Amino acid sequence: VTVTVSSTASHPIPTTLWGQMFEDINSGEGGLYAELLQNRAFQQVTPGTTASLNAWQAINGAGISVIKETTPVSAALPNALHVTIPSGKTGQVGFGNTGFAGIKVTAGQTYTASFYYRFPTSSGFRGNAIVGLQTTSGQVLGQTTVSLSGAQTSWTQITVTFQPTTTPSSTANRFTITLDGTAASGQTVLAEMGPSFFRLPGGNNLEGQTTANRWQWNATVGPLVNRPGRQGDWGYVNTDGLGIYEYLTWCEDLNMQPIMAVWSGYSLGGSSVAEAQLGPYIQQAIDQINFVIGDPAKSAAAALRSSLGHPQPFALTYVEVGNEDNFGSSTYGYRWKDIVNALKAQFPNLHFIATTLVNNPVLSPVPTEYDVHNYNTPTWFAQNSFYYDDIARNGMKYFEGEYAAISTNSSNIFGAVGTGRLSYPTMQSAAGEAAYMTGLERNSDIVFAASYAPLIGHVTNHQWTPNLIAHDANGVYRSTGYYVQKLFSLNRGDEYLPSTLPSRTGTLFWSVVRKKSTNQIIIKVSNTAAASAALTFSLPFGTVGTSGTLQTLTGSATASNLPTNPNLIVPVNSTITTGKTFNFNAPAVSVSVITFTAQ
Numbered sequence: 001v002t003v004t005v006s007s008t009a010s011h012p013i014p015t016t017l018w019g020q021m022f023e024d025i026n027s028g029e030g031g032l033y034a035e036l037l038q039n040r041a042f043q044q045v046t047p048g049t050t051a052s053l054n055a056w057q058a059i060n061g062a063g064i065s066v067i068k069e070t071t072p073v074s075a076a077l078p079n080a081l082h083v084t085i086p087s088g089k090t091g092q093v094g095f096g097n098t099g100f101a102g103i104k105v106t107a108g109q110t111y112t113a114s115f116y117y118r119f120p121t122s123s124g125f126r127g128n129a130i131v132g133l134q135t136t137s138g139q140v141l142g143q144t145t146v147s148l149s150g151a152q153t154s155w156t157q158i159t160v161t162f163q164p165t166t167t168p169s170s171t172a173n174r175f176t177i178t179l180d181g182t183a184a185s186g187q188t189v190l191a192e193m194g195p196s197f198f199r200l201p202g203g204n205n206l207e208g209q210t211t212a213n214r215w216q217w218n219a220t221v222g223p224l225v226n227r228p229g230r231q232g233d234w235g236y237v238n239t240d241g242l243g244i245y246e247y248l249t250w251c252e253d254l255n256m257q258p259i260m261a262v263w264s265g266y267s268l269g270g271s272s273v274a275e276a277q278l279g280p281y282i283q284q285a286i287d288q289i290n291f292v293i294g295d296p297a298k299s300a301a302a303a304l305r306s307s308l309g310h311p312q313p314f315a316l317t318y319v320e321v322g323n324e325d326n327f328g329s330s331t332y333g334y335r336w337k338d339i340v341n342a343l344k345a346q347f348p349n350l351h352f353i354a355t356t357l358v359n360n361p362v363l364s365p366v367p368t369e370y371d372v373h374n375y376n377t378p379t380w381f382a383q384n385s386f387y388y389d390d391i392a393r394n395g396m397k398y399f400e401g402e403y404a405a406i407s408t409n410s411s412n413i414f415g416a417v418g419t420g421r422l423s424y425p426t427m428q429s430a431a432g433e434a435a436y437m438t439g440l441e442r443n444s445d446i447v448f449a450a451s452y453a454p455l456i457g458h459v460t461n462h463q464w465t466p467n468l469i470a471h472d473a474n475g476v477y478r479s480t481g482y483y484v485q486k487l488f489s490l491n492r493g494d495e496y497l498p499s500t501l502p503s504r505t506g507t508l509f510w511s512v513v514r515k516k517s518t519n520q521i522i523i524k525v526s527n528t529a530a531a532s533a534a535l536t537f538s539l540p541f542g543t544v545g546t547s548g549t550l551q552t553l554t555g556s557a558t559a560s561n562l563p564t565n566p567n568l569i570v571p572v573n574s575t576i577t578t579g580k581t582f583n584f585n586a587p588a589v590s591v592s593v594i595t596f597t598a599q
């Protein structure tokens with residue numbers, strides 16, 4: 001096929017185009033949230049149940065159970081671990097935590113541990129607790145001692161640091177607190193992508209199954225001891241140690257602008273807040289936004305931000321109202337109207353993104369942006385790379401907030417692995433997504449942002465596959481889809497150059513952009529076919545570099561990067577002969593980026 005490129009740009013490409021969405025689907029807890037211990041504060045569990053001791057285990061015969069404290073360490077943390085050291089025990093006795101399916105221990109790194117303890121009744125016990133990391137078979141990796149006093153009947157916080165002296169070969173390790181059995185006998189002691197935006201906090205995990213357990217910004221901020229946590233929407237307790245302030249400073253550190261959601265009055269269990277009852281939830285949304293951008297002199301929420309060390313507002317342009325409210329579309333009409341009218345009055349410079357299907361129902365005020373989600377097969381993405389070409393240019397802008405090729409079974413996209421659902425992205429799913437992304441780039445006059453979803457998932461403990469990045473206690477695993485996102489994100493242009501259009505029903509797709517600051521032309525090519533494809537590029541520029549760089553991601557269609565072979569398919573860099581006219585042979589099932597200068 002011959003691709004003739006125009007030298008006249010059709011439109012500027014928004015700087016926000018390629019970004020990431022985040023929600024906690026085994027991605028914060030045990031993942032990005034640095035806490036190594038699972039169930040660290042027995043939040044949101046029922047005392048006395050097996051689940052309440054999740055990840056905790058007794059060592060050498062100690063009696064452990066989760067109790068509802070009569071004098072809790074804080075209102076937010078009502079539960080405590082009750083530890084009984086039986087009489088007649090010798091050696092170290094106590095309890096351990098096995099982390100999130102393991103704890104990675106590296107010699108020489110400094111580990112910090114903190115716990116509160118108290119004795120229910122005053123006792124003459126004075127002794128050392130040993131706090132450290134061991135293999136689950138009991139080999140000490142690193143530890144320190146701290147003295148405990150039986151006279152301490154009110155909660156007191158202990159914080160220790162220690163450096164393991166051994167790096168074990170496996171992550172089958174645990175955090176331990178033990179006492180000398182003889183001395184303590186009979187005592188009871190009360191435990192790297194360059195995204196431009198970052199959507200948070202979800203996704204389903206914003207919504208709650210009920211109004212009561214929706215995500216609430218103010219419950220996720222301040223000292224951990226004041227964060228109660230919540231039953232997340234993915235079957236486990238969110239400690240909310242990774243809260244709104246952590247999200248915002250994370251965005252600032254990585255130069256990403258947040259696309260932040262406010263709760264919209266609908267929960268995944270199907271309930272909607274009645275219009276007459278929306279007031280307090282709208283106020284909570286106003287406070288949430290003031291926490292992010294408000295004036296500390298005028299808003300308590302903004303003053304709270306300032307007190308945490310960030311007096312200046314964070315960057316914020318886009319606020320999403322809910323998530324996938326197509327599931328609650330019968331009440332979104334009034335919820336959108338009342339929420340957006342109130343928020344727009346307070347924050348006239350913000351853009352509010354609607355989350356129902358486009359214009360279904362018709363909303364007032366008319367949204368300026370919609371969030372569109374697409375989960376489908378690799379073939380669907382290739383065959384729908386013109387999804388936005390046919391959409392009217394009427395001022396409406398689109399956020400492709402969630403997209404991923406998740407199954408090869410078009411009649412059961414959301415089915416289980418084994419019925420076509422992918423456990424990990426494959427080369428075929430990555431090429432399909434890349435084909436679709438060339439369409440997003442071509443239509444970036446109306447598509448202002450796009451993010452693959454979900455971003456991260458745990459290798460063994462997950463509710464959703466595939467994920468862009470997998471992780472476990474040993475590390476992170478970059479998928480084929482991750483490399484496609486990285487190739488597009490790190491090779492952005494600032495304007496789109498129209499070119500011969502790919503065939504809508506074909507298997508070969510490309511986009512051509514220009515990076516004005518470096519006079520570079522960047523061509524992205526996705527070949528989703530099982531055979532290589534020959535392209536000839538014809539360029540209208542006066543001078544074109546004779547040599548360019550070529551980055552190619554290719555491999556067997558059904559192959560994935562697995563934790564056991566994480567670098568099976570990675571981008572390969574080489575050079576390519578370029579010029580006013582040059583040829584390129586796209587390998588079967590491949591995604592390529594060709595970069596060269598021209599002016």
Ligand SMILES: O=S(=O)(O)O[C@H]1C[C@H](O)[C@@H](O)[C@@H]1CO
Nearest residue numbers: 203204205323324402453454
């Ligand atoms: O079951 S789904 O609704 O498809 O869940 C999807 C859509 C939702 O926004 C997000 O949280 C989740 C996975 O990314």
